[in-house]
Amino acid sequence: xxxxxxxxxxxxxxxxxxxxxxxxSFVRQSALATPRALRTDGRSWNEGRPQRVxxxxxxxxxxxxxxxxxxxxxxxSCTAQVIPPYPDRPQEGIVSLSVDAxxxxxxxxxxxxxxxxTRADSTPGSNNSMIMDETQKAWTNRILxxxxxxLLTGGALDSEALCITPDEWVWKxxxxxxxxxxxxxxxxxxxxxxxxxxxRHYRKPCLEMTGGTPILVEAxxxxxxxxxxxxxxxxxxxxxxAAEDAIKGSLTTTSFSANTDSPxxxxxxxxxxxxxxxxxADGSLIxxxxxxxxxxxxxxxxxxxxxxxxxxxxxCQTADQVLRLNLCPGLEQSLEEADxxxxxxxxxxxxxxxxREAQTHTKSTEMDWNTTESTTVTTATALDVVLDAAVEQAxxxxxxxxxxxxxxxxxxxxPTAVRETSQQQVKQQANALLQSLxxxxxxxxxxxVQGTGSNEAVKDINAITEDVPLVHNExxxxxxxxxxxxxxxxDTEDDDEEDEPILLQSEFDSIETPxxxxxxxxxxxxxxxxxxxxxxxDDLVDAIRKKKKSKKAKx
Amino acid sequence: xSQPWLRNRNHLFVLCNLRTDGRKASEIRxxxxxMGVVDRVAGSALVEMGLTAVLxxxxxxxxxxxxxxxxxxxxxxxxxxxxxxxxxxxxRHVPTNDRRFLEAARLVQRALEASIFLHLYPRSLIQIHxxxxxxxxxxxxAAINAAxxxxxxxxxxxxxxVCACAAGGVDPVMVDLNRxxxxxxxxxxxxMLPQRGTIVLSQCExxxxxxxxxxxxLETAMDGCRAVFAVMEAAIRENATLQWSSKRGKAxxxxxxxxxx
Numbered sequence: 001x002x003x004x005x006x007x008x009x010x011x012x013x014x015x016x017x018x019x020x021x022x023x024x025s026f027v028r029q030s031a032l033a034t035p036r037a038l039r040t041d042g043r044s045w046n047e048g049r050p051q052r053v054x055x056x057x058x059x060x061x062x063x064x065x066x067x068x069x070x071x072x073x074x075x076x077s078c079t080a081q082v083i084p085p086y087p088d089r090p091q092e093g094i095v096s097l098s099v100d101a102x103x104x105x106x107x108x109x110x111x112x113x114x115x116x117x118t119r120a121d122s123t124p125g126s127n128n129s130m131i132m133d134e135t136q137k138a139w140t141n142r143i144l145x146x147x148x149x150x151l152l153t154g155g156a157l158d159s160e161a162l163c164i165t166p167d168e169w170v171w172k173x174x175x176x177x178x179x180x181x182x183x184x185x186x187x188x189x190x191x192x193x194x195x196x197x198x199x200r201h202y203r204k205p206c207l208e209m210t211g212g213t214p215i216l217v218e219a220x221x222x223x224x225x226x227x228x229x230x231x232x233x234x235x236x237x238x239x240x241x242a243a244e245d246a247i248k249g250s251l252t253t254t255s256f257s258a259n260t261d262s263p264x265x266x267x268x269x270x271x272x273x274x275x276x277x278x279x280x281a282d283g284s285l286i287x288x289x290x291x292x293x294x295x296x297x298x299x300x301x302x303x304x305x306x307x308x309x310x311x312x313x314x315x316c317q318t319a320d321q322v323l324r325l326n327l328c329p330g331l332e333q334s335l336e337e338a339d340x341x342x343x344x345x346x347x348x349x350x351x352x353x354x355x356r357e358a359q360t361h362t363k364s365t366e367m368d369w370n371t372t373e374s375t376t377v378t379t380a381t382a383l384d385v386v387l388d389a390a391v392e393q394a395x396x397x398x399x400x401x402x403x404x405x406x407x408x409x410x411x412x413x414x415p416t417a418v419r420e421t422s423q424q425q426v427k428q429q430a431n432a433l434l435q436s437l438x439x440x441x442x443x444x445x446x447x448x449v450q451g452t453g454s455n456e457a458v459k460d461i462n463a464i465t466e467d468v469p470l471v472h473n474e475x476x477x478x479x480x481x482x483x484x485x486x487x488x489x490x491d492t493e494d495d496d497e498e499d500e501p502i503l504l505q506s507e508f509d510s511i512e513t514p515x516x517x518x519x520x521x522x523x524x525x526x527x528x529x530x531x532x533x534x535x536x537x538d539d540l541v542d543a544i545r546k547k548k549k550s551k552k553a554k555x
Numbered sequence: 556x557s558q559p560w561l562r563n564r565n566h567l568f569v570l571c572n573l574r575t576d577g578r579k580a581s582e583i584r585x586x587x588x589x590m591g592v593v594d595r596v597a598g599s600a601l602v603e604m605g606l607t608a609v610l611x612x613x614x615x616x617x618x619x620x621x622x623x624x625x626x627x628x629x630x631x632x633x634x635x636x637x638x639x640x641x642x643x644x645x646x647r648h649v650p651t652n653d654r655r656f657l658e659a660a661r662l663v664q665r666a667l668e669a670s671i672f673l674h675l676y677p678r679s680l681i682q683i684h685x686x687x688x689x690x691x692x693x694x695x696x697a698a699i700n701a702a703x704x705x706x707x708x709x710x711x712x713x714x715x716x717v718c719a720c721a722a723g724g725v726d727p728v729m730v731d732l733n734r735x736x737x738x739x740x741x742x743x744x745x746x747m748l749p750q751r752g753t754i755v756l757s758q759c760e761x762x763x764x765x766x767x768x769x770x771x772x773l774e775t776a777m778d779g780c781r782a783v784f785a786v787m788e789a790a791i792r793e794n795a796t797l798q799w800s801s802k803r804g805k806a807x808x809x810x811x812x813x814x815x816x
Contacts, residue, residue: 303665306753
């Protein structure tokens with residue numbers, strides 16, 4: 001008998017993954033309800049949950065984050081490198097998979113190294129140091145093995161096609177799965193979906209052999225190529241819930257049944273089980289992976305409950321239908337959209353490069369304080385370049401607007417707003433959104449003069465931004481409003497003569513006193529510095545009111 | 556080989572529609588079940604399917620090693636899977652937490668959980684240790700057969716004896732693949748309760764061209780399981796007779812080689 005210490009740590013019962021007896025009997029009995037199976041989320045037995053996948057691609061990586069239903073999230077990243085092959089397989093590339101159950105996924109997961117298909121033997125100390133829950137290890141291992149079998153043993157990914165030069169250089173593909181959220185159950189399907197999405201979305205960089213050593217060519221020089229995937233298998237899992245049967249004996253070994261009423265075997269297979277259903281199911285899930293052509297790539301039923309062959313066939317048939325009709329087309333669609341997006345970004349990137357080259361000629365003529373911060377894109381990846389491009393564009397626009405506002409001498413001697421930081425910009429934009437919503441609700445009187453959407457938003461910004469000014473603004477808003485409206489109609493004839501009233505009144509619908517502060521703003525009203533205004537509100541309000549009442553031109 | 560006429564012996568087999576080891580497509584390998592091979596454990600069995608030999612021992616039901624692990628209404632079944640370094644042609648030490656072994660252990664555990672009446676042994680632990688002594692294809696199936704035999708030898712209450720067999724190949728569909736056949740073909744391992752006719756385990760990873768192919772392979776695997784059961788049942792009965800007669804003090808019946816197919 002081996003010593004106790006040599007046995008792996010077992011901790012099979014984990015309180016967060018067990019269900020109460022009441023819950024268990026409720027879920028099981030409703031699943032076995034006779035006309036149709038009742039599930040806690042209202043689906044029928046052969047109905048799956050919607051999925052959403054988010055695909056990102058960078059120079060030598062691809063990420064896919066799958067949200068499966070409401071509670072399950074898995075992310076997968078795919079990258080590759082060129083290394084010499086293993087000596088016993090000189091003509092095959094290397095595929096290394098790893099599944100990491102992040103501790104954020106479930107309180108049942110403990111911090112443990114990811115389960116991986118590494119060749120390197122573990123160091124002698126590492127076996128004892130890491131304590132992984134048996135259940136967790138079994139779960140992650142199951143996902144890892146299923147993936148491995150689908151990809152490698154099943155032949156979806158041809159490892160011989162990953163060979164560059166036999167005996168010298170091969171591709172090593174690394175697929176890293178992280179289980180982010182396990183609250184929705186059915187991690188298996190989500191993981192396989194994420195892995196296949198990442199594999200399909202990934203583009204292998206081109207190689208340049210310089211003196212026998214391959215060098216990866218960057219994406220903007222040479223277009224990378226997709227992986228040699230023969231087909232895309234996706235998986236569906238079923239949870240088996242079986243009723244106890246008196247005549248044939250108990251189907252499950254965990255409960256006795258004295259029920260002699262039901263004469264026949266009753267078993268139900270629930271497609272795409274939630275966490276609850278998974279926990280109360282007898283046995284493990286039946287996982288079936290198929291591709292679009294109807295080929296079955298993986299059948300994995302680990303047992304635990306007897307399944308009649310008829311049920312097995314029904315399960316396969318359902319999986320076939322659901323996969324082909326819903327799952328595979330959904331994935332294809334997401335991949336296409338992501339491809340289109342990537343193409344667009346690539347064009348933008350190229351355009352930006354040209355623009356930047358053109359700009360370097362014209363930049364020397366502008367004033368120093370107008371130039372933006374130098375955007376040096378040295379060895380950025382494609383994603384960074386795109387982000388830089390977007391930021392640059394925004395900055396360029398901001399500069400132009402500020403210039404226009406600052407150098408517009410028609411406005412008189414009003415001090416220009418201090419250029420605001422991006423944080424404030426974001427805040428203002430958020431506020432703008434909020435207030436445009438409120439605006440649409442509270443806006444009543446239509447104005448003679450049309451106002452632009454952004455200006456309305458700014459009006460609301462002033463109305464709502466801070467608490468103190470808010471309280472202060474409200475009475476002032478109400479009181480001068482009718483006065484201003486009268487003024488507005490009167491002043492429309494004056495519009496041609498006076499610049500400021502024009503600007504102010506032409507761009508705001510019903511003018512409220514806080515809006516007087518906006519006279520400093522022209523086109524891009526988002527750039528106004530709110531804090532300055534709030535400080536000046538009192539003075540300006542009084543000044544303006546006086547001015548308005550005297551109907552004098554403001555400067 | 557130097558003699559060219561001996562180089563491709565497969566020619567003869569192919570002509571007669573036989574497989575590389577001379578079997579027909581629907582024949583299982585020569586099987587041998589030995590029970591009670593290990594001393595001091597509750598149950599043990601040594602199973603040979605062709606050249607694949609697996610030893611399984613059952614310890615239990617005993618108290619759980621840690622009280623927190625026990626379940627109040629049923630026993631905990633724990634399976635430990637290992638392979639001897641000499642099991643394959645190249646001697647290699649495989650660590651015990653290899654992911655393939657973890658998976659295999661889990662599969663054996665779930666398959667047997669479907670058959671053992673665990674609720675008859677609450678708050679206890681049943682341990683099954685499986686060791687692969689020699690590997691020539693079908694190691695999961697042999698492991699399940701061995702575990703099942705050992706469980707019966709240990710006297711645990713079971714619904715039915717779990718039998719496992721693999722099937723594969725598209726055309727013709729073959730039963731009980733050996734190592735060479737496993738490498739190229741579809742290979743579906745399947746375990747069932749033969750007297751009740753229900754499947755308790757089913758694993759396949761190669762590309763099956765259609766659902767009908769799946770049905771065919773599954774049917775063939777189930778037939779293989781029933782054939783395995785025939786042999787296993789004979790061996791179990793013989794062993795039971797032996798034990799019973801030795802307990803009663805009667806003369807030991809000579810062991811004939813009835814359990815070899």
